[in-house]
Amino acid sequence: MTTTTWGSIQGREITFPMEVNSFNAATLGFSVPADAAAALLPGDRFEIAETAPGTAQLIVSLVDYRENPWGDYNEVNLGFLARPVGAGDDVVGSFVYRMPVDQEFTCLAGNQVMGFPKTVMRIDATYTDDTVTFELLDGEQSVLRVSLPRAEPVGAPTRIDTSSYSYLDGVAYSTPLAMDMASGFVDAGDVEITVGDGPIADELRSLGLPTAPDFCAYGEDLGAVFQLGSPL
Template sequence: MTTYDIAGQTVTMPVQVRDASAGTVLFEVDAAGAAALLPTDAFEIVETSPGKAHLAVVLVDYRDNDLGAYHEVGLTLFVRPRSGGEDGTFITRLPVDQSFTCEAGQKIWGFPKTVERIDVENTATSSTWTLRMDGELALTLRLPRGGADEMPPAPMIAYSLIDGVPHATSFTQGGEGSQIVFGGDGVELTLGSHPVGRELAGLGLPGAPVVLSTWTETMRATFEEALPLKPE
């Protein structure tokens, strides 16, 4: 059993998420621009069509989680290891609004977590997230909220760097109260003056096509230990 000492507390693997709400908006962006955001050449962007790739903005309200209760905004690309292996995700930015999960995410998985201000406003049919970094607006994103579908636990892989070494984290995610909305109905993105906002503008947002949005009202997940990738 692997454990980590995080801010004087013991975190035992795997990390369990027992209750959260999660939303995703998937944008179609330029593949070369997406590749430029990767901090390593160990991965290549997965193209959805020639010269195109997907960027996911992932929003999670963690309510019952081994790392505490917090909000999280993830900017995520889809990649594959150049050394071979499964397609997975690579998170380029991962703001959170609590320091414990920030330290845990960095130490355990090498995720690029930073502590920022995240404000969330929910209605019966929408969820609006505002991210401020260094006192500047980075983005405001509204997406549809709702759904009655069940999402069975699905296995996935998240890639990251720990001390410059590529790692893979296996995780599963599922839940209830889910929906998928194809296209951009109900999605509204505003970018701010913070460098992250300008970074997204460089990918063509907010005008980039919205492929789909998802919402899961009651999400559960399990995150395993990060393991180093085998070299080529």
């Protein structure tokens, strides 16, 4: 496998492919109004991939990175199934419109190297024997809180190849990646979602949250490989 060196940030060398050896994650999907979703995209560069007429799919990924070259950090990934403007209907990836993380280095690297709209916020991941709770906070103010069972896997995770789209400082990006999809399935009725206060919370309310997800999957000790992305 050929290794590409991007450069360094804060004295740490950045190389690709970047292999993440272990993370825990909850992934939730919600059917939301396509017009409300489109309002959160740079409309001249990306468009919603509708899952039904007038319907978009909001993807919420709550991630506790355990072994990651960029740190053992927590992340809240908010995005939509979307495609670059002008791409064929068969082109579908996830456009990330918000990506709070709780450490500075991964924020800088994500911004400078991959064009991800990372910001530093407090993110707590709290475990009991049976449940996990992710909470995004702005200072002491709760923005989003999601609690769910730590579902046991029903089989090995499925690794999917996809593209993550993003937009930062006027530049659109595409990042290829391969990521394990968890096989622990959670009943929608067992997911507790609280939307708090602040701009992100207001955006989620504009999409109809809090509401039960269409699906929820949870997994532990998952893996992923990120390639060096490029501007579109």
